[in-house]
Amino acid sequence: MSKGAREASARDRIAAQRAAERKRDRRKRLVTISVVGVVAVAAIGFGSWYAATQDTAEQPALALPPATVNGDGTVTLAKAGVTAPVLDVYEDFQCPACKALEDSSGSTIKNLAAEGKAKVVYHPLTIFRQEPTRSNSLRAGAAARCIADGKHWMAFHDKLFANQPSETVEGFALNDLVAWGEESGVTDSAFPTCVTSQKHAQAQADQSVEVLRKQNIGGTPELKLDGVALPNETAFVPAKLREAVTAAGK
């Protein structure tokens, strides 16, 4: 073999080696990239699924415990004789996050009361200062104060959240509120006038200011367990809320 030919074949060999190396590298790269990609996508899928399971509401109990409308417009939901732990629910009928709380943890709160694991107290507040949300909230809050029967009040409460208007439109119209009250079982003949005259609007506004200040509440919803505010990570996750309340009762 001539010197030139030898050199040429050596060059070829080196070139072939390089090509093989490049191919190997490329395959290795591809495998690594695919693995990382698959792991990342799987993590996102699993995380989303887990979030959905965390946000699964409990089945509501068949029967609610006795509900009592108190003189100050709050409502106590508790089995007879249950006085502790106390779960205070501060909410505004117009606030979307309160609706989100009702959708996720609402049934758990009622179930805990039904099981005798907590004394639940609802505090309907008006936190909004802007229109149309402020008037919406006041109309609804004032209407709720026209209901004397706890069972009817609870049904009305649920109906208000189910029919919550957007924050950008006028909602909770007076005639709707009267109709929803009657659908909730209210038969009191004074109820329609009480709602349409907004008899309790001032009381609703005054009490909201006072409670927000006294209880140091920055926004709604807020759950307090024996006077201590629960973090959102507990309040909005039904299983964690149940755990916290059950633990407080021990």
Add this chain to the structure above:
Amino acid sequence: MTTFARLMLGGVLIAAGWLKIGAPALSVQAVKAYELLPGGVATAVGYGLPILEIVLGALLVLGLLTRVSAVVAGLLMLAFVAGIASAWARGLRIDCGCFGGDGTLAAGQDPGYLTEMLRDGGLVLCAAWAARFPPGRLALDSVLGLADRPGHHDLHDHDEGNDS
């Protein structure tokens, strides 16, 4: 510089995702507050967004699949900017819900749309930077040989043409 861009973007994404992931119901509510997506889609986004942000953020901080992650993160930020702009234009009064929260403003608080958009716009620039330039020596991409080696950049197109 690329390292800074990806750490910045990744760090913010991890923080944003972490603050949201504990309360899925709130995360869903924050998405719904924009009144942009139909209910079912908004719910899915609410569940998926926090973990998506955390995973993207982790990839960027580690420097793994940096360019792809940066492109996805950049598109996400652009979507946020568009969402906030749209909320602003429609006269909604919401909190962006960027770092947790339910999208509602605290009592007496005004929306901070401009600040929120500028911040997200800055992060879009970070994303563009991290997507445009090679990830740098500190990135896992470089350690694992997933990125083009520094200094060989000019050979890149010729060498591995169809890969990039």
